[in-house]
Amino acid sequence: MPDPETWLRSTPKGLFCEPGNFTIDPTSAVDYAVVTHGHGDHARPGNAHVLATPGTIAIMRARFGGEAGKNLQPMAYGESVKLGDVKVRFGPAGHILGSAQAVLEYQGTRVVVSGDYKRRADPTCPPFEVVPCDLFITEATFGLPIFRHPSDRGEIRRLLASIALFPERTHLIGAYVLGKAQRLLALLRREGWDRPIWLHGALPGLTEVYRQQGCDFGELRPATEADAAQMKGEIVLAPPSAIHDRWSRRMGEPIHAVASGWMSVRARARQAGAELPLVISDHADWDELTQTIRDVGAPKLWVTHGNEEALLHYATSLGIEAKALSLIGYEDEE
Numbered sequence: 198m199p200d201p202e203t204w205l206r207s208t209p210k211g212l213f214c215e216p217g218n219f220t221i222d223p224t225s226a227v228d229y230a231v232v233t234h235g236h237g238d239h240a241r242p243g244n245a246h247v248l249a250t251p252g253t254i255a256i257m258r259a260r261f262g263g264e265a266g267k268n269l270q271p272m273a274y275g276e277s278v279k280l281g282d283v284k285v286r287f288g289p290a291g292h293i294l295g296s297a298q299a300v301l302e303y304q305g306t307r308v309v310v311s312g313d314y315k316r317r318a319d320p321t322c323p324p325f326e327v328v329p330c331d332l333f334i335t336e337a338t339f340g341l342p343i344f345r346h347p348s349d350r351g352e353i354r355r356l357l358a359s360i361a362l363f364p365e366r367t368h369l370i371g372a373y374v375l376g377k378a379q380r381l382l383a384l385l386r387r388e389g390w391d392r393p394i395w396l397h398g399a400l401p402g403l404t405e406v407y408r409q410q411g412c413d414f415g416e417l418r419p420a421t422e423a424d425a426a427q428m429k430g431e432i433v434l435a436p437p438s439a440i441h442d443r444w445s446r447r448m449g450e451p452i453h454a455v456a457s458g459w460m461s462v463r464a465r466a467r468q469a470g471a472e473l474p475l476v477i478s479d480h481a482d483w484d485e486l487t488q489t490i491r492d493v494g495a496p497k498l499w500v501t502h503g504n505e506e507a508l509l510h511y512a513t514s515l516g517i518e519a520k521a522l523s524l525i526g527y528e529d530e531e
Contacts, residue, residue, distance in 0.1 A: 198305040201332045201497065205301070207309060207522050212310065212334070214301060217283035221299055221310050226507070231285060233312030235358040235464065236375060248272055248280075250287055252295020252322075252410050256375065259406045274323065290314040291481055293376030294407055301329055308332040311495065315478065317349065320383035321376075323411050325489075333495040334475040334522070337503030338480040338531065339458055346458055352475045353381075353388045359452060359473055360430065367428045369451040371437030371469065373531065374399050376479050378434050379407045381456055382414040382508035384477075385432065395428060397418040397435035397444070410419035426450045441470050457531050458482070480531060487511055 199296035204215050211223040219229040226243035233239055233249075235256030240249075242264035248258065251273060257265040272278060274297065277286035282304070289399065292313045299310040309330040316325050322447035360368055372378040378400050393416040395403065404414065420433050423447050439445065439529075440453050458478025466474040481489065490498060490512055496521040498512045505521040512519035 198331070199303065201306060201308050204303060205332075212522070214280075214283055214303075216303055217280040217285065217301070218266075218282075219280055219285075222312065223317045227469070229280070230266070232278075233299055233310065234258070234292055236293070239312060246270065248278065248355070250274065250283070250295040250297050254295075255298070255406050255410060256295060256403065270501060274326075274429070288321035288326040288328050291319055291322060292330065293414055294322050294379070294410055298320060298328060306331050307428045308334065309495070311336065311489075312321045313338070313480055314489075315481045316489065317346075319380055319479075320387060321379050321407060322483050327489070327492045328363050330493055331491065331500065332497040333493045334501060335486065335489065335508070336480065337486065337500050337505050337508045338418045339478065339482045340486055340500070340504035340508040342483050342507065344458065344461065344482045345484055346461065346478050349384055350388065350475055352456075352477050353384050356385075356432075356454065356475060357390065358455075360432070363452060367431055367433055367448045367451040368473070369433045369440050369445055369448060369453055370475070371453070371455040371457075371471070372439040373435050373457075373479075374436050375403050376458055377477070377531075379404055379412065379414070380479065381416070381434060381477070383412065386413075386415050390432070391415065392431065393418045395423060395433040397421075397433070398437055399439070400434055412464055423437070427446060433514050437469060446477070459531060465478065471514065478531060483507075490515070490517070 212221040213395040219226045221231045222239040229246045231248045235253045244266045246268040247266035248270045254269050263486040284302040286300045290296040290298050299313035301308045307330040309328045319411040359411045455469045455475040456471035456475040458466040461476045509519045
């Protein structure tokens, strides 16, 4: 079996698979892109050919329009295609709608490129699938032992308790527009919040993509059309950058919340101006990262981005051959 390092390598444009002649999550336009999910640090416009899940292609079309790709090829989870000499399939990554792990098989060797992932349940996407492999390529956004995220249910209940305590105030929640906002909507509905939820103008477009892919969020209303009196005691979702701008002043004195895995870091919560920090992450925490490394059983590990050093040390302690990849272009969409 050939060593993956002989046919899979890091390039300035991304992770290139030579026998398949494709690039995974390219940072700029290429002839053939395999895209793991729709966040802007993984899905870019202008590729000649794009292979992705139907959910990711829907997101790319919504974000990039005619620049999403000249040829968009949807492939559902579990289906496979032969690209050159490499068999490619997608396994669920549990990150956002359409997120996938790219499973590559070449001459008896299996490589799993996980993209971004999490292991806890998310009502808006299928759960992460453990795929045993010879090389596992993982993120490390929260790759430090200090990152052990609380339960989503507990954080949503903290939010609902705050609303009960301050029924006269609007709760304005900063949430990333793709993935986090829609997951919050689903989690709130799961916990029984049946009142309308108000959305900043940046959110309806991608939220509609989720609806079209089968997610039901109940009644949503545009916050741009409401006055302060209407939103007293209500929940408003907005991009994190908007919760302290001029737009938010029309809500009187809202309680500012931010939903992110980084809210476990007090300095980050202060920087974001979060009176109510909600630790809700779309990435694996330390326990999920280390559990996944054990579950897939790969003798080799590559770490793409984040806090690599601690995860590399952990993998090495298990006898795994581990190294960091120098992939550029990743942003903080948490």
